[in-house]
Amino acid sequence: MVSFIRLVAAAAAFASSAYAAHTITFHNACGWAVGQTVSNYPGGGGFNGPFQLSIPAGGKQSITVSDGWNGRICDKPPNSGCENDCWGGIAFGKASCSMTEFTMNGHNNLNYYNISNIQGYSVALMIQPVGGGCENLICQGVNCPCKQAYRPGDISGTCGGTGALDQAVRACGNRDYNVIFCP
Template identity: 35%
Template sequence: MFKPVVVTGLFSAACFVAADHTFNFHNQCGYTINPKIVNVNCGYSPRCKTPGSGGVPNPAISYNGPQPQSLGPNQSTTLHINRQWNGRIFHQSGSCGAKGESCTLGEFNLDTGNQFTAQAFDISNIQGFTIGLKIAITGGDSVTCTNVNCGCKNAYPPGDTSGCGTDLPVRGGSPGDKTWTVTFCP
């Protein structure tokens, strides 16, 4: 998925621009939502203590782009997010912390998406359930949690810091740039 760019003049060269992941945000709630994208690279990941693991902070793989606009009922928007981003997506209901604390979270570890390791994502209610959420990836798995009791197969339950014992809620996607769909109130 590279786009060639040709430079003309005294010399010629072909350059390649890398693409990023496409994220579609859909609001199926009966009220306006405020989706937020936050970086958590080394904010919560246990890989942060392992140099070379992809968990070391790097501004080049942080998301520094625009935040999604508030979405009214049945509205959608699309943004592009860096290909090696680690972070959270959530609805800022007014009771969430700056990184989504106390709220339902979509969690993404996209720095794992190389030729050998799948990209990982999940829904977490560990710090609190606030909204139903569905995450889907083109050509891959999806996960949905519509209520506080959706079970470990679909999301980490409130207060469970054990990771459901086996990280059962975590889904994987194949390497490469993907299109992700995050649906609020699925």
């Protein structure tokens, strides 16, 4: 009987850990290969997969992150200012560096996501929650609307003082997300 209880407990733990993951799938619609760097923020759940990704034109690749993951994925073009931890860009006198940012299972157990060009715009991006019911974010140029992405150099998070704080951030209960390059 004890063995049966252990087996049931192990199966339940495995099932909950299998469900306690989020898949982010990168789709490259650009006419060139795109590179990304995946970076964990301190204090969040970890990502243990490959931190440097390269996706050929027309290709796709997925990563799995845990519940509680808090991190960013930055564009890593050949002349990007993004360093290995996604720091760099115009704020540090380097080339531009577009990125997506995620907090999984944040406040009210929702997932928070945004497109950030604070370190500079380097590629068009779209975040699309899988399964619908939540808002897509899309930024196709350096001057995309503040409700879609943080603007280059704007560390205030208020669209240069003209809007609400963090208006580019969305919250969603969906587990999985697509990030599309050159949508």
